[in-house]
Amino acid sequence: MATEIKAPAFPESVADGTIAAWHKKPGESCKRDELLADIETDKVVLEIVAPADGVITDIVKGEGETVLSEELIGHFRAGEVAAAAPAKAAPVQQTAAKPASEAVLSPAARKAADEHGINPADITGTGKDGRITKEDVLAFAKSKPVVAEVPVVEESAPAVAKPSASTPAPSAPIFDGERVEKRVPMTRLRAKVAERLVQAQQTAAMLTTFNEVNMKPIMALRAQYKDQFEKRHETKLGFMSFFVKAAVEALRRQPVVNASIDGNDIVYHGYQDIGVAVSSDRGLVVPVLRNAEDMSLADIESTIRDYGGKARDGKLSIDEMTGGTFTISNGGVFGSLLSTPILNPPQAAILGMHKIQERPMAVNGEVVILPMMYLALSYDHRLLDGKEAVTFLVTMKELLEDPARMLLDI
Incomplete structure (x- = not known):
């Protein structure tokens, strides 16, 4: 049956x-x-x-x-x-490559193959049951002769999730010396992200306020304890956990920043579910740290590490990306010095972290070189006034520049 x-x-x-x-x-x-x-x-x-x-x-x-x-x-x-x-072939024939239509690829491997213009039939899979992994594709791409790497695709072009009958085979592009373009369908994730970003700009009265943070105290604290922290908790001590803890405390003091608009109602959340923006091969995803107010630095770091691995492998579940009352986006990992992040509806605010840059600063009448980071808070002016937004960002600055405040709750 x-x-x-x-x-x-x-x-x-x-x-x-x-x-x-x-x-x-x-x-x-x-x-x-x-x-x-x-x-x-x-x-x-x-x-x-x-x-x-x-x-x-x-x-x-x-x-x-x-x-x-x-x-x-x-x-x-x-x-x-x-x-x-079919009858079993001679042993030498059993290792023959499968046709491209029969090659078993993970979604990440298929995307990498399309980006590099590789025919999956040319790759020997090392995954379970001969499945081709992303690592197999990248290793094959590195081993290809230089002449086979001539095809160039614009970096900004979104990657196609699968080959389709209407899309030319990426393994056999035609080049005639003219400028090359490649058209691929937008993935559902990219299309949804685009829709939500446009929606946020069209429906919210979005405004951004800025401040800067002296990262020297946190950098010194991290340098002093990172080895002991990793040995004790089996995870590295990064900067994001400090920002999440500071955001949790600042949200407690300014609960309207943690609120959202539902029709004509304002919904105040008695918990802090912090979304952490993660860049993946498929696009931007925002997994959520549930009840971040109850998480330790080690819990935050290990959870973010797990989310990063799942995002790369396309294993994030829908539940892990649903909800969230506040979002933190770290453009600094890509070198961004300053930006204005876009709201993640229906949330009322989003915090943008940036690159740590040494700059001359005036301290007690003297010029001192300090590692500084710009912080940007984009917020929905329909719900937040400038007072709440600026106070929230100043609280973040004070907590980060004196981490003991987070322990002493002052």
Whole structure:
């Protein structure tokens, strides 16, 4: 008896998804928990795995088609093997590369292959059951002859999540000496991010206020204890945990910054769920530190580290990116000296961190070179007045320049 293969139940914040890729064909055998298909939503890529050893009998929803929550996408028959399995070839033939259409890639590997113009059939996978990983693609790209690396794609072009029938094969571009362009469809995540950013600018009365922080005290504290911290907690001590702790305390003192607008109502949140913007291959994602007010520095650092790894591997769940009452974005990791971050609706404010830059500063009538960082707070002026926003940012500055304040609650 055939078993229905359905899309997973999407949360209320996700309306639908798109079949990004089928990794098995009808009549093809698969093992229990083997990857069958990828469904791309506005936030994450969801993996559909085989419920048991068996065979895909038919596919109802093909690649590129839109699916709803728990919608039927195919059928699976447990306990069977492929009816027309070919006879075993000589050992030397078993290592032959699969055709590009049969190569099994993770979503990150497929994106990397498209970016480098690599045919997946040329790559030998080292993952489970011969699956091609992103590391396999990057290693193959480095080993390619220079002549094969001539194709150049604009860095700003978004990466396609999967090859499609309407898109030319990236492995065989045509160059005639003219300027080259490559057109690829926008991913659902990129499209959703674009929609939300435009929405934020059109619906909120957004304003940004700035301040600067002397990072010397935190840098000295970190240098003194980072080795002991890592040995004790098995995670590195970074700067983000200090900013999260300072933000939690500043939000307690200015609860309106932690609020949001719902229609004509103001919703005040009695908890601090801090979103941390993370850049991934698929675009910007914002996983949330739940109840950050109850987290230690070590908890914050280890959780952010785990989120970073999941973002790179496309493993962040929808629950991990849903909600949040306040967001911190660190453009400084890319060298940004100053920026105006855009709100993450329906939140009322977002904090932008930046590059630590040594600058001459006047201290007690003398010029001193100090490691300084600009802070930017973008906020919704419909909810926050300048007084609350500036007071919040000044509180952040005071706590960061004297970390003992966070311990003493003063």
